[in-house]
Amino acid sequence: MDLKLTLYGLDLEEAETFAKAGKVPAYRGRQLLEWLYKKHIASLEEAVNLPREFRDSLSAHYDLAGLSFDEAGRLTGLESTKFLFKTRDGHLLESVLIVQKDRKTVCVSTQLGCKIGCPFCASGQGKFIRNLTAGEIIEQVVWIEKQIKVRVTNVVFMGMGEPLDNFEATMKTLKILQAVWGLEIGARHITVSTAGLTPKIVEFVSRSEGRVRLSISLHSSNDETRNELVPINRKYSLKELMETLKKIHRDLKREITFEYTLIPGVNDSNKEAAGLVRLAKTLDTKVNLIPCNPIRESQFKSPTPEIMEHFRSVLLKQGIRATIRQTAGRDIRAACGQLRLDKLQ
Ligand code: SF4
Structure with a gap:
């Protein structure tokens, strides 16, 4: 087409x-x-x-545009709305708006599907179709802003897809987001999350001059488990990832965040917590703990609040800044990429 x-x-x-x-x-x-x-x-x-x-x-x-609205649903218990868009070639993609007081954050998708294939994530289960264009990424923010009639204050690249695997479109979107002729969102209000494509992390930091926030989807502190949870780890090991991040942290003094999806019986042991403490201390990293949001395609379960709190308390006791991030509710199939996957079935 x-x-x-x-x-x-x-x-x-x-x-x-x-x-x-x-x-x-x-x-x-x-x-x-x-x-x-x-x-x-x-x-x-x-x-x-x-x-x-x-x-x-x-x-x-x-x-004019590459996207049209398909559906929007409010997620129970959270000030979040999930939007489903349709591309001109008939594919579906998701974005989420999270409202917290004055902060209006849009979580954008960068690809249709994802090649990384993390087994706990709906985006990684469907077939990878294609990269989104910069227009299709920026439009997610534009159309949501138009819909809610207030300025979007923050953008996170944490939706469907690996942003650094769609590198040029991600970089161009970042340019439009920040420009005075664009959406004028400050770099410190934008976060790019990656599974750990180390050569691209280096290029990203260099081209964004270290201003845009960087978040790493860690999910385990040892190679054996991370190889399963984030399969790109087989190519770019934890050692390589950490060496890259240490250099960035040392040279740019920039804050890096770890995202850690907690899956009972998989990565919630005290040994994992101790490993995570060690990695986080090296970089003075903040850790966002995310309860696993079960998807139909995997056997992974959701952790209880007690498991979440226990894991967090181990980190806090060791001086690690750790927060628990609520996932967008399960009632409208809100796991990352799940709404789209449902529509395809
Ligand atoms: S968690 Fe992120 S990197 Fe992994 S499959 Fe899902 S979208 Fe891709």
């Missing part, structure tokens, strides 16, 4: 180049981006200060 490029996803250079190529002043390119990223237009007809010929020329070369 041969699809046109979309206007959402353009950066300033591309918009100005397109304008100049059509013998239109470059500032029209900037005006276009204002309509997209500040006013979130759903039709080029709304961009009333752009000359008719420029709009016609844009329509001839581009589609």
Whole structure:
């Protein structure tokens, strides 16, 4: 299926180049981006200060958007809403809005499916289809912002897919999110989460100048278990990952966070906690503990609140900053990628 490029996803250079190529002043390119990223237009007809010929020329070369809303559901017990979008080629993807006081965080997806294949994650179970474009990633924020009518303050790359496996689209999205001509969200309000693609982590930190927050999906403190839970560990071992992170931490003094999905009988032992303490101390890392959200495709169970609290208390006693993050509720099949997977069945 041969699809046109979309206007959402353009950066300033591309918009100005397109304008100049059509013998239109470059500032029209900037005006276009204002309509997209500040006013979130759903039709080029709304961009009333752009000359008719420029709009016609844009329509001839581009589609406006790559996503349409499919479904949104509120998650019980949490101020969270899960949004399901449909791409132009008919695929589904998910984003979550989490509202905590003044903070409005959107969790974006970066791929349709995920090649990493973590066995506790719904995204890793379905077939990998393709990378999302920068336009499709940025639109998740744009359409949610338009829907809720207030500014999104934070963005986390923790939805479906491995952001650093869709590297250029992720980097371009980060640029649009931060730019004054874009969504103007500060780098410290953006977090990219990775399963641990070490060469790409280095490139990501260098290209984002260490400003965007980095989070590592750790899930185990030993190679044997991590090889099973996060299969990319077979390629980039914990030793390699930690050496990379130590260097980043030493050179940039930047805070790194560990995400740790707690699965009873798999990675909740005192030995695992001790290993996690050792790794976290090395980097002065904060740990987010996430209760495993059972998916139909695996046998993993959800931990009880007691298991969560016990594991956290072991970390706290050793001076590790550890929080328990609630997962988006289970009642609407909210495990990462699960809503999409359900729709495919
Ligand atoms: S947990 Fe993340 S890296 Fe692992 S399969 Fe799911 S989306 Fe991919």
